Amino acid sequence: MPVRKILVPxxxxxxxxxxxxxxLSVARDFEAQLVALFARPDPTEALPYLGDGVSGQVIEDLMQAAREGANEAxxxxxxxxxxxxxxxGIPVAERGGEAQLPSVRFVDVTGRRDEVVAKHSRLSDLIxxxxxxxxxxxxxxxxxxxMTADRPVLLAPKKAWSPVGGSVCIGWDDSPEASSAVxxxxxxxxxxxxxxxxxxGGKELDPGPGSTLADYLALHGVVADVHLVDAGSxxxxxxxxxxxxxxxxDLLVMGGYGHSRLREFLIGGVTQHVRAHATIPVLMAH
Structure with a gap:
């Protein structure tokens, strides 16, 4: 599927x-629209946590400060x-105007960030x-x-990357998550x-799954080398x-959350380690 809409929260x-x-480097390469998404916090959601003894004026001042902070952001x-x-050199798309590709657009939505991102991710090709x-x-x-919107994500570490995907490594373990990422x-x-x-894997790593992936990619015109890596301990x-x-x-492709998120959070895992330590862009899917 072509990349036509890239969401950036x-x-x-x-x-x-x-x-x-x-x-934007990715948007330019694929002639896609980049949508910058701001999830504006709803200050009224904090009201139940303020308690009964807080005066109306204090509440109004807090809500006004929250609105001003969101406006500044x-x-x-x-x-x-x-x-x-x-x-x-990419134009800003006008609301209601003719679709331009590549282009950029800004969307400002009030709501809880996770819920807003999940909703807008559903009709995006990459986040x-x-x-x-x-x-x-x-x-x-x-x-x-x-996990909720079932969309692929791209981690962009602390620098501007261009291009993304000139040289690609695939972390392959023959899992459904890795297949989705590929x-x-x-x-x-x-x-x-x-x-x-x-x-x-270990010293006795089976070369079969890697070869099967290489054969599949060849059908898409992609020539890939297979490297078996002994991780040891x-x-x-x-x-x-x-x-x-x-x-x-300049791109690592891998499955995400092959184990539950709770297990990854409590005892660590490949996904958590890569999210915390990646120094190159990483494309993940579940």
Whole structure:
């Protein structure tokens, strides 16, 4: 499926420009529209937590401060989007005007961020996330896009990446999640200069699944090399990132949350490790 709509949830933070630059690079390569999404907090949702002893004036002052803070964040996003689009030479789409590709658009929606991102992700081809306030790429909104809306996500680490997908590594374990990621990444794979399939496991790793994936990609005109990697006692996520970086890849493709989110959160896992430590763009799907 072609990439025509790229959703970028933003919060008006200083690193928005770098995330937008990476997403705009993808939008330009695929002639897609980038939609910058601001989930505006609803100040009335905080009212039940204020208690009965808070005066009406205090409540009004707090709500006004929240509205002003949201307005300032929206203004910062608009400014970052306009600057990034101008630098990339991509026009801003006018509401109700003729569809232009590539182009950018700003959407301001009031509601809980996870719910807003999940809703708008459903009719998006790719959702791009930068680092969250917690240091984990995308925060809980990423899980909403990938798990609730069932859409592929792209992690954009702290720098502007261009191109994305010139050299691609695939973390392949023959799982349904990895298969979903490969299917979602086909537009990137078909454009890539080189593709490497990384099968990470023990010394007795079966070469069959990697070869099967290489045969499948060949039907799409993608020539891929298969590398069997003995992880030893090291974490799979660590090994994947290390080999992708050594290959000078600018995109790692992998399945996300092969285990439950609760298990990943409590004891760690490949998805959590990559989200916390990725230094190159990563495309994930569930």
């Amino acid at each position: 933003l919060a008006g933070r200083p690193m928005d420009g770098e995330v937008l630059a990476t997403a 929206a203004s910062r996003i608009r400014a970052s989007l306009a600057a990034a689009a101008a630098e990339a 791009v996330f930068g680092e969250s306030a917690t240091g984990i790429a995308g925060g809980t909104a990423l899980e909403a896009a990938m 299917i979602a990444a086909l537009p990137f794979l078909e454009k890539a200069r080189n593709v490497t399939i990384l099968c990470v 090291r974490a799979v996520g660590e090994v994947l990132l290390e080999h992708a970086e050594q290959a000078k890849a």
